[in-house]
Amino acid sequence: MATITLDSVRKVYAGNVEAVKGVSIDIQDGEFIVLVGPSGCGKSTLLRMVAGLEDITTGEVKIGERVVNNVDPADRDIAMVFQNYALYPHMSVYNNLAYGLKNRGMAKGEIDRRVKEAARILEIGEYLDRKPRALSGGQRQRVAMGRAIVREPAAFLFDEPLSNLDAKLRVQMRVEIKRLQKSLGTTSVYVTHDQLEAMTLADRLVVLNKGNIEQIGAPIEVYDRPASTFVASFIGSPAMNLLPVSANGSGLQLEGGEGLSGPNTYGRDKYTVGIRPEHLRVVDAGSSHPDAGLSLDLVVNVLEPVGAESFVYASFAKGGPEMVIRVSNHARYQPGEKLQLIADAQDVHFFDGGNGKRI
Amino acid sequence: MKRIKFSDHVILLAGVFFMVAPVALAFLTSTHDAVTIYKSGMQFTFGDQFLQNYETVLTRAGGFTKEVDGLVMLKNSLILGLGFAIGKIIISMLAAYAIVYFRFPFASLCFWVIFCTLLLPLEVRILPSYEIVQGLGMVNTYSGLIVPLIASATGTFFFRQFFLSVPDELLEAARIDGAGPWKFFIDILVPLSKTMIAAIFIIMFVYGWNQYLWPTLITTEESLFTLVRGIKQIMQVWIGAQIPDFNEAMALAILAMLPPVVIVVIFQSWFIKGLVESDK
Numbered sequence A: 001m002a003t004i005t006l007d008s009v010r011k012v013y014a015g016n017v018e019a020v021k022g023v024s025i026d027i028q029d030g031e032f033i034v035l036v037g038p039s040g041c042g043k044s045t046l047l048r049m050v051a052g053l054e055d056i057t058t059g060e061v062k063i064g065e066r067v068v069n070n071v072d073p074a075d076r077d078i079a080m081v082f083q084n085y086a087l088y089p090h091m092s093v094y095n096n097l098a099y100g101l102k103n104r105g106m107a108k109g110e111i112d113r114r115v116k117e118a119a120r121i122l123e124i125g126e127y128l129d130r131k132p133r134a135l136s137g138g139q140r141q142r143v144a145m146g147r148a149i150v151r152e153p154a155a156f157l158f159d160e161p162l163s164n165l166d167a168k169l170r171v172q173m174r175v176e177i178k179r180l181q182k183s184l185g186t187t188s189v190y191v192t193h194d195q196l197e198a199m200t201l202a203d204r205l206v207v208l209n210k211g212n213i214e215q216i217g218a219p220i221e222v223y224d225r226p227a228s229t230f231v232a233s234f235i236g237s238p239a240m241n242l243l244p245v246s247a248n249g250s251g252l253q254l255e256g257g258e259g260l261s262g263p264n265t266y267g268r269d270k271y272t273v274g275i276r277p278e279h280l281r282v283v284d285a286g287s288s289h290p291d292a293g294l295s296l297d298l299v300v301n302v303l304e305p306v307g308a309e310s311f312v313y314a315s316f317a318k319g320g321p322e323m324v325i326r327v328s329n330h331a332r333y334q335p336g337e338k339l340q341l342i343a344d345a346q347d348v349h350f351f352d353g354g355n356g357k358r359i
Numbered sequence B: 001m002k003r004i005k006f007s008d009h010v011i012l013l014a015g016v017f018f019m020v021a022p023v024a025l026a027f028l029t030s031t032h033d034a035v036t037i038y039k040s041g042m043q044f045t046f047g048d049q050f051l052q053n054y055e056t057v058l059t060r061a062g063g064f065t066k067e068v069d070g071l072v073m074l075k076n077s078l079i080l081g082l083g084f085a086i087g088k089i090i091i092s093m094l095a096a097y098a099i100v101y102f103r104f105p106f107a108s109l110c111f112w113v114i115f116c117t118l119l120l121p122l123e124v125r126i127l128p129s130y131e132i133v134q135g136l137g138m139v140n141t142y143s144g145l146i147v148p149l150i151a152s153a154t155g156t157f158f159f160r161q162f163f164l165s166v167p168d169e170l171l172e173a174a175r176i177d178g179a180g181p182w183k184f185f186i187d188i189l190v191p192l193s194k195t196m197i198a199a200i201f202i203i204m205f206v207y208g209w210n211q212y213l214w215p216t217l218i219t220t221e222e223s224l225f226t227l228v229r230g231i232k233q234i235m236q237v238w239i240g241a242q243i244p245d246f247n248e249a250m251a252l253a254i255l256a257m258l259p260p261v262v263i264v265v266i267f268q269s270w271f272i273k274g275l276v277e278s279d280k
């Protein structure tokens, strides 16, 4: 168990590719941190610097009280789970788990105890004699987890460990990883590009974009108060509706479209207005809602039922971005139908029109 | 699937015939006495001299010095074949390991230099090689016979391609598991290369076994002669004096064929296992 501290960590690859641009995070003991961001944003690079698999260009990584910049991966007291599992193909499951312990010169009895214990927790006891190739994807994933657990490390590092599993298994393993992490209480850093996985696993999310941190916070915090348009559009599915607008007298003017009723009291020329699909409510056409944060008149394009709920895709009469609205699964809107929608003031997000930061 | 036709069998049988007939003929001929062969050529029947011929070939000391018999030559050939194959595998695996996994100056240049030597067979560099071996006083030694031959561009190339196909994560997992460069090589890379090693071993053993020119240059002492040389020797020594011992030459040729066949048969099952099971 340990804290992990990243202080202005930068990574510049050969050819002047700056993959990570000065990232600082304080990870608490026992915390489950998820690094999330689109592909290529530097998540893996950051994780690999913590693991010691990649040199740190500048900055400092501390595990516990120790600066580990120049410490070998094996001596950092971490364990890593890889996307493709990286099991040793020629070794039995037992030896896959035991290999790292043997290399540390641990006594046979202790190795055996730990391997059996991990196998019990992960329910892979009956496969201990098999080679990885004789296992299914989910079982391999468990073995990879087992290899991390037996080490009883200060921290677990996960690099997209569920990406190679099918959807159903992914959900199942996600729950299991969370449960396991909580019961072991081991500090964990988990990398994923899947925002749903990130939301469900994290104690705190770190949203990365092009090597920079966009936001750090509890999943709900990040969801409710995204720090930028990037976070707003990345976290949540379907994504938050973002409307580029400019100040217009006392109201707002949708770019390439109509005027909107809404506040423009932040003293800027350009804004981005954000509303989550579930915060738009359909109201009777022509009714008046003076205290609503935003009121929109839209035309239905398509209704998309997904089971428990449905999504309406609709556009403005005069152009502008297509909007998504979450509605009850009983709603029966027809294409071409006109809808009036309102959102409460506290559900309307305002971002700077230039740098996209929350106002 | 297409039905197998009669003509397919004919073609296959013809193929088998062309492959096997010379060997069978050599074997049958080796069971007769020299006089019969001299009078009526290659024999198509099983003669009565089988045991006698093979015993003679294996145990009678021949040559000028009368200190080399078939068994000694067989031993020499085995030493050359095994030393050649094992040496080549060790050297080329280590070379490929360095090239793929270590960053050192001019690594890729090194590789291409090694690769280019593929274009230069032994025969091209045989005189300088001889000069060096002779200078080092290694003429008429097993090491002189083997060592100069084991640097192998072919082996290095195959192992390099194989190592490149091993996923990087395996190395990283091993690093986190506390395996240093040597442990990673021994515990992970070598076992993973098993089928590759088997394949190269077969090829190199047969190649080493069949070496003729190099042993002829390096070994002048008959106690170091290999089987392949010995066959020639039998013919040379007796020619002129009396009837050439064709029967014994044939018997020796058959004997010379056996070990490579055995090696291929043994390692073939590995080979096929490696092709069928995907390991990575």
Ligand SMILES: Nc1ncnc2c1ncn2[C@@H]1O[C@H](COP(=O)(O)OP(=O)(O)O)[C@@H](O)[C@H]1O
Residues within 6 Å of the ligand: A013, A014, A017, A018, A019, A037, A038, A039, A040, A041, A042, A043, A044, A045, A046
């Ligand atoms: N070994 C490398 N050499 C050069 N550039 C690299 C290397 N590894 C990653 N990069 C670059 O660094 C950036 C971040 O990569 P990565 O951390 O793998 O992203 P992610 O895991 O978020 O998808 C990418 O632009 C990638 O092209």
Ligand SMILES: [Mg+2]
Residues within 6 Å of the ligand: A043, A044, A045, A160
């Ligand atoms: Mg990645």
